[in-house]
Amino acid sequence: MKHSISIFWRDRENHYKLLITKCRNCGKSSYPKLKRCPYCGSTNVEVVESKGRGTLVNYTITYFRVDGSEAMLPKVIGLVKLDEGVKVPAEIVDVPDLSSLKPGLEVEAVLRKYSSDDPHGLIYYGLKFIPSIIKKQ
Amino acid sequence: MSRCCVKTGVVGWGAYIPLYRLRSKEIASLWGFDPNVADSIWIEEKSVASVDEDAITMGWYAAKYALVRGGVNPEDVGAVFVGTESKPYAVKPSSTVIADALGISRKKLATDLEFACRAAAEGIRLAVALVSSGSIKYGLSIGSDTAQASPGDVLELTASSGAVAFLIGPAEESVAVFEGLTTYVTDTPDFWRREGSKYPSHGEGFTGEPAYFHHIISSVTMLLEELGLKPSDFDYAIFHQPNGKFPLQVGRALGFPKEKITPGLVTPWIGNTYNASALLGLAKVLEIAKPGQRILVAPFGSGAGSDAMSLVVTDKVLDRVHKAPTVEELINRKKYVSYAEYAKSRNLILRNVG
Amino acid sequence: MWGDGMLKAYIASVEMLKIDRHYDKSYVDMALEVIDAVLNGVGLTPSELDYIIVSTAFNSLLTHQVGSSYILAQYLGVKNVNVASVEAGEASGAAALDYAASLVKSGKASKVLVVGFEKMSEYPSWIVNREYSKILNYMVEGIKGVTPPDYAAIIMKEYMSKYNVTREDVFKWSVKMHENASKNPYAQLPFKISKDSYVKSLVMSDPITMHDSFPVGDGAAAALIVGDGFTNNAPKELVELVDVESSVNLPLYLREDLTVFEATAKSLSKLTSKHRVSVTKDMALNVYDTYNIYGLITLESLGVAERGKAHEVIDEMPYLNVGGGLKARGHPVGATPLYQLGELYKLMTEGFAGMKYDGEYGIIHSMSGPDNTSWLVLLRRCVR
Ligand SMILES: [Zn+2]
Numbered sequence: 001m002k003h004s005i006s007i008f009w010r011d012r013e014n015h016y017k018l019l020i021t022k023c024r025n026c027g028k029s030s031y032p033k034l035k036r037c038p039y040c041g042s043t044n045v046e047v048v049e050s051k052g053r054g055t056l057v058n059y060t061i062t063y064f065r066v067d068g069s070e071a072m073l074p075k076v077i078g079l080v081k082l083d084e085g086v087k088v089p090a091e092i093v094d095v096p097d098l099s100s101l102k103p104g105l106e107v108e109a110v111l112r113k114y115s116s117d118d119p120h121g122l123i124y125y126g127l128k129f130i131p132s133i134i135k136k137q
Numbered sequence: 138m139s140r141c142c143v144k145t146g147v148v149g150w151g152a153y154i155p156l157y158r159l160r161s162k163e164i165a166s167l168w169g170f171d172p173n174v175a176d177s178i179w180i181e182e183k184s185v186a187s188v189d190e191d192a193i194t195m196g197w198y199a200a201k202y203a204l205v206r207g208g209v210n211p212e213d214v215g216a217v218f219v220g221t222e223s224k225p226y227a228v229k230p231s232s233t234v235i236a237d238a239l240g241i242s243r244k245k246l247a248t249d250l251e252f253a254c255r256a257a258a259e260g261i262r263l264a265v266a267l268v269s270s271g272s273i274k275y276g277l278s279i280g281s282d283t284a285q286a287s288p289g290d291v292l293e294l295t296a297s298s299g300a301v302a303f304l305i306g307p308a309e310e311s312v313a314v315f316e317g318l319t320t321y322v323t324d325t326p327d328f329w330r331r332e333g334s335k336y337p338s339h340g341e342g343f344t345g346e347p348a349y350f351h352h353i354i355s356s357v358t359m360l361l362e363e364l365g366l367k368p369s370d371f372d373y374a375i376f377h378q379p380n381g382k383f384p385l386q387v388g389r390a391l392g393f394p395k396e397k398i399t400p401g402l403v404t405p406w407i408g409n410t411y412n413a414s415a416l417l418g419l420a421k422v423l424e425i426a427k428p429g430q431r432i433l434v435a436p437f438g439s440g441a442g443s444d445a446m447s448l449v450v451t452d453k454v455l456d457r458v459h460k461a462p463t464v465e466e467l468i469n470r471k472k473y474v475s476y477a478e479y480a481k482s483r484n485l486i487l488r489n490v491g
Numbered sequence: 492m493w494g495d496g497m498l499k500a501y502i503a504s505v506e507m508l509k510i511d512r513h514y515d516k517s518y519v520d521m522a523l524e525v526i527d528a529v530l531n532g533v534g535l536t537p538s539e540l541d542y543i544i545v546s547t548a549f550n551s552l553l554t555h556q557v558g559s560s561y562i563l564a565q566y567l568g569v570k571n572v573n574v575a576s577v578e579a580g581e582a583s584g585a586a587a588l589d590y591a592a593s594l595v596k597s598g599k600a601s602k603v604l605v606v607g608f609e610k611m612s613e614y615p616s617w618i619v620n621r622e623y624s625k626i627l628n629y630m631v632e633g634i635k636g637v638t639p640p641d642y643a644a645i646i647m648k649e650y651m652s653k654y655n656v657t658r659e660d661v662f663k664w665s666v667k668m669h670e671n672a673s674k675n676p677y678a679q680l681p682f683k684i685s686k687d688s689y690v691k692s693l694v695m696s697d698p699i700t701m702h703d704s705f706p707v708g709d710g711a712a713a714a715l716i717v718g719d720g721f722t723n724n725a726p727k728e729l730v731e732l733v734d735v736e737s738s739v740n741l742p743l744y745l746r747e748d749l750t751v752f753e754a755t756a757k758s759l760s761k762l763t764s765k766h767r768v769s770v771t772k773d774m775a776l777n778v779y780d781t782y783n784i785y786g787l788i789t790l791e792s793l794g795v796a797e798r799g800k801a802h803e804v805i806d807e808m809p810y811l812n813v814g815g816g817l818k819a820r821g822h823p824v825g826a827t828p829l830y831q832l833g834e835l836y837k838l839m840t841e842g843f844a845g846m847k848y849d850g851e852y853g854i855i856h857s858m859s860g861p862d863n864t865s866w867l868v869l870l871r872r873c874v875r
Contacts, residue, residue, distance in 0.1 A: 003634065011630055016238035030745055032631065038741055049240070058749075060644030062696035066621040069636060071188050071481060077641040077696070079744055087744045089637045093187060094156040096472040111197040111238055112189040114634055118490040123225055125193060125234060126635065130156075133462040133470060 002068055002117050008124055015126035018050035018109055020086050031086045052109035053132065054082040059092060059101055068115050080107055080129055094130040106132040141262075141318050143269045146311025147448065149207025149304040149457065152420045153198040153281075154407050154467040157185040157474045157482070161294045167476050168289045175294060179381025183408025185474055186283045186298035188482040192221040193231045195300035196281035197238055199413075202461035203277060203302035204239065207310070211239050214304070215273025216246040216264055220257025220412040222330070222337075223283045224249055235279065246273070253328060254377060255438025256280070257301070257412040262318055262444060264305035275306040280412030287336035288485055295380050297408025301416040312423060312454035313432065315446060317364045321356040322442030329440070344379070344439065352443040353377065353387050353435050360433070360445035368392040371447075372430040375401035375418035377437035379409050393433075400425060401434075406468050419448075421464035428452040500595035500732040502870070503715040504529045505833035510679035510710040510821035512612040518547075518554050521711035522563055522608045529604065529713045537567040541600035545576040546587035546607035547825035552622040554610050563606070573600070580626045580859030581781070582737070583607070584828025585866035589735035591716040601718035607826035608711035619707055623824075626860045628742060640704060642743050642861050643782035644696035647703075650750045650784055654799025658698060662689050663802045664783035665702055665818055672815025674844035677830065679708040679821030703783050703818075710823025712830050728840045729873045730853075736761040737866040750799075752785075752792040752862035759793055762867050768852050770795050775810040775838055775853035775870075777831040780817050789856055810853075813844050831855045832868070839872045 013019065019033035025042035033047045059078030069075070076092040093112060095101055107129040116123040160182045161175035175181070186195065196219055204211055219232040232247040246267070250256035257280025264276030281300035286292035308314045327348035330337035340348075353376055361367060368374070374393040376384040381404050388398045401418035403410075410417060415436040422432055430450045437443040462470075480486050506528035508521055516524075522545075530537060545560040556562060560574035579586040584607040594600040611619055624638040632638075650656060666686050672678035684702060692700035716732055738757035743749065763769055770776060770793045778793075780786030787801035790811075796804040805811060814820040814834035817827060835853045837843035855868035 007630070008634065011634075012237065014630075015634065017240065038745055058645045058648050060641050060648070060696040060699070061694075062638065062641050062644070063693075064620060064638050064640050064695045065617045066624055066636065066638060067617045068621075070617070071484075072636075075636065077637050077645075079645060079749075089632055089635060089642075089744045091636060093189060096156060096470075111194045112187075113191065113194065114189075114636060120491070123191070123193075124634065125238070128189070128635075133466060134459075 001121055002115060003124055005122060015114070016111065018052055018082060018088065018127060020048050020050055020082070020084055021045050022048060029084065029086045031088050050082045050084050054080045054107055056092065056101070056103055056105040056107055057081050057087060058103055061098065076101065091128040092130070093128050100131065106135060108132045142265045142315035144308040145265045145268045145305060146308045146314035147303050147423070148209060148275065148306035148310045148312070149203040149205070150420045150423055151199040151202030151206060151302045151461055152417055152464045152467055153195045153300040155184045155186045155190055155195070155298050156470060156472050157187060158182045158471045159185050159474055159476065159479045163476055164294050170291070174291070178294070179405050180295050180408065181405050183295060183297035184299055184410070185479045185482060190298065191225045191283055192219070192223050192281040192300070193225050193234050195298065196231065196279040196302065197235045199281065199300040199302035200235055200277055200279050201239055203304040206457045206460050207304040207306065209275055209304060209306070211241045214241045214245060214275045214277055216267055216276035217241060218248060218250055218260030218263060218278045220250045220260045220278065220280045221282050222251055222253055222256070222411055223285060252442060253438035253440050254411045254414055255436045255442055255444060257416055258436035258444040259320070261303055261305060261446070262320065265315055265318065268305050268307065275304055278303050278305065280416050282411035282413060283483070284409060284411045285336050290336070292337070292339065295404065295409040297410050299407060299410030299413040299417060301413040301420050303416065310453070311451060312457055313448040313450045315448055317360055318444065318446045319356050319359040319363060320442060320444045321352055321359060323352070325441035327439045327441055348439060348441045349377070349379065349383055349437055350387055350390065352441050353437050354390060356443035356445040357391055357433065357435050360447060364447055366447065370431060371397060371433045373401055373422045373426065373432045374398050375415050375422060375432065375434040377415040377435065378402060378404035378418060381405035403464065403468065417464055423450070423454060424458045424463045424465065426450040426454060428454065498596045498598055498718055500592040500716050500718065502730045502732055502832070502836050503717045503721060504532045505712065505714040505829065505836045506532065507677045507712040507830055507833045508710055509677045510708040510823055513709040514612060516709070518550060518556070518559065518608050518610040519563065519566055521610070521709060522606050523566060525711045525713040526567065526604065526606055529715050533715060535602065537569040538571060540569065540572050540602050540604050542573045542591070542594060542603040544587045544591055544603060544605045546584040546605065546829065547576060547609055548578055548580055548583045549609055549611070549622055549824060552625070553613050553619065579864055581824050582828065582857040582859045582864055582866045583825045585735060585737065585855065585857035585868055588716070588732065588828060588832065588868055589737070592732045592735060595716055595718045601720055603716045604713060605716060605829065606711065606713040607829040609823040609825045610709050611707045611823060612709050616707070631742065638696070639860060640696040640699045640782070643704070643784060644699045646749050646861055647698055647782070647784040650788065653750055656799055656802065658689065659686060660802040661783055661787065662686060662703070663805060664780060664786045667805055668780065668812060668816040668818035671813055671844065672819030675814045675820055678815045678819055679706050680815070680819045699782055705781050705817040705822035708821040708823055710821060710826045710830065712826045712833055714829055714832055730836050730839050731871045731873055733869040733871045734762060734766060735866060735868050737864055739864045740862045742863065743861055750788060752788050752858070752865060754862045754865040755789055755792040755856065755858065758865050758867045762869055766869060768869065770854060772804060772808045773810065774850060775835055775848045776808065777812055777814070777835050778816070778856040779858045780812065781822060783818060785861065786816060786818070793856065810838065810846070810848050813838055813846060828855060828857045828868070831857065835870055839870065
């Protein structure tokens with residue numbers, strides 16, 4: 001078992017959705033769903049769901065193999081700035097042309113397989129990003 | 138209007154076609170088929186799901202945009218059906234993952250349906266029945282498959298990946314209203330996959346006349362009789378598309394001209410997406426249809442059965458088309474891969490895992 | 492009596508094992524080897540120790556052993572000693588030194604043995620990579636498959652474009668580290684590299700290559716931290732473990748500026764406000780450089796260089812990472828700060844890598860991930 005069933009299950013909302021924690025104390029937004037603002041420590045926070053669109057801040061093409069990732073390499077890993085203003089770390093997939101990767105690229109969140117405990121275990125799903133199919137108006 | 142679908146329609150639809158394409162001629166060449174085999178069944182290329190995609194992830198995308206097009210709050214969806222013959226888990230529903238990931242109400246029906254390529258069509262019928270009975274306000278039927286084919290089987294030329302989702306709801310919110318639905322099923326062993334088998338088997342020529350043609354012709358004939366309509370009353374006719382040829386042939390047999398069939402054809406460019414096959418054709422037609430036009434759609438599933446549905450397009454369709462990626466856009470978004478890359482991403486290469 | 496109290500903590504001895512893939516040695520073998528060297532050097536028996544503090548980050552993940560502190564004590568044949576492990580990711584060793592110094596300065600203990608070790612070669616690289624990646628938040632980066640070199644690559648790209656710094660400028664760090672390591676008998680990679688060897692080096696996360704990153708290796712180092720009473724027989728030149736300070740940064744994705752290490756800067760301001768010490772180019776400084784870009788940013792965050800200019804000052808820093816840094820000396824994680832301590836201690840006393848440092852202060856910088864937590868250890872030379 002690569003992952004604990006209960007760890008993933010308990011936190012699935014954070015893997016299936018892009019949840020943003022907005023602080024009513026300091027006004028800053030953070031990621032993911034948190035009980036306390038990481039900037040000021042306030043518990044006076046509300047959680048909202050991102051629309052799942054954003055732009056690429058920066059990225060790397062990685063060949064760094066971790067157990068189970070071999071069929072997915074090379075991967076593009078990036079920081080995405082959501083339209084709501086918060087940055088998230090994520091894998092960027094389905095990039096037709098690697099030369100099109102650059103800061104500012106419009107991306108949208110998609111549900112994909114993060115990993116799977118082959119051949120008998122669970123499949124772990126979560127959000128990654130693809131270059132936006134519909135461009136912003 | 139038949140009693141089975143009182144005041145229900147398609148409120149939203151969404152499609153998904155993976156980015157990658159494999160040319161049929163490359164498959165034919167690799168396995169030593171006659172070079173003309175791809176042309177003979179009209180298949181140019183097929184979509185290939187990425188290594189991190191499966192029926193759940195593709196179904197999620199289609200369902201997400203069905204909700205977006207419908208402008209419906211996920212909390213108001215009362216049923217989620219996933220029609221697939223490539224369930225990521227043999228036991229464990231796909232519908233619950235998609236529903237949770239989309240924030241669909243926990244108070245709902247959710248199940249995976251299997252009837253070869255027509256389970257999602259039956260999902261539509263179930264959703265229609267639930268909506269028209271007042272049991273639920275909206276129901277979602279998703280067809281999603283990463284279709285398997287044994288490497289070297291002629292099936293490999295067409296078996297592809299894709300998804301489509303239809304949000305069924307009240308007629309007054311619909312982009313197309315159901316006029317009638319009929320289903321015709323028998324025990325006909327044209328195509329199957331045994332428990333534990335990685336790839337399906339089929340009866341080759343037997344999949345044609347006694348299976349595909351007999352069942353589609355039967356369901357459509359029943360529908361036309363029930364509604365008192367004839368082929369000329371329809372603006373579009375969409376049939377299950379195991380390849381590019383069969384839908385034209387069955388249309389000819391039923392009296393539908395080619396011009397009414399080609400707008401809903403997708404298989405020549407993306408392959409047979411199984412549960413998404415004919416329904417992606419319906420999505421494609423909704424994206425070009427004009428208010429008042431009548432659409433016939435007749436999915437088929439091996440084993441065997443066919444559903445025939447008649448829909449009349451409303452004026453609500455116009456502003457919903459571009460709220461989400463269209464089938465046309467998804468067909469044109471593509472990147473070619475080699476057979477080796479396809480084999481890697483579809484897990485056809487034997488390697489140590491786990 | 493904490494911090495500025497009457498009691499002081501000193502370094503009595505530091506011993507290191509050459510970093511390598513020691514397939515023939517277990518973590519116990521490695522730890523006992525350096526412990527024995529320390530004890531024999533100062534003429535103590537294991538039963539005379541008050542504390543054994545273990546520093547290891549991955550022992551439970553990679554050797555399947557928890558509680559290695561009492562396992563080691565059992566192998567040493569001691570029963571009356573206090574034992575515990577300290578873990579703060581890649582900065583575990585700095586944290587262990589903090590607790591050792593605190594125990595001595597509080598008067599609770601006068602002879603504290605700190606032993607750091609890491610056995611990184613028990614599994615193939617893809618398993619080690621998976622476990623190593625757990626220095627990031629498993630629930631966020633870990634599950635998404637985002638790994639430490641990915642972050643180093645993103646930071647390096649941001650840094651190069653923000654400050655108009657070239658690939659070759661960043662690589663100056665690696666060249667200098669290898670140059671230094673070539674004189675360090677304990678280094679894993681004791682050889683020089685050319686100024687463009689990154690071109691042919693295997694890419695980990697573009698632009699980070701193997702030549703931009705630390706090597707994976709096994710190592711162990713031990714230090715004896717003692718109180719005033721023990722220093723009577725000590726050599727003329729003594730090194731005081733003055734203080735340890737640390738801070739925590741936001742996860743990388745929540746930072747406004749990716750090219751500065753705020754926890755490093757914060758730890759420095761905590762240290763300087765107490766001890767009136769600043770970091771200068773001629774100071775003996777031993778910083779974490781898991782990736783060369785981190786070494787550069789650390790110097791800037793410590794105020795030694797202007798932002799984007801660290802590559803211009805490293806050649807003006809004769810006592811910077813004299814052992815070759817994590818880049819070339821190696822990074823047996825839990826042991827690394829003890830190697831840093833050993834290099835500085837020897838540099839300030841008997842001499843190290845052909846050099847001797849006569850300045851008053853030396854500073855060790857350690858961190859986990861890209862500044863997720865950063866630690867500073869202040870050393871002061873005192874002449875009896
Ligand atoms: Zn706040």
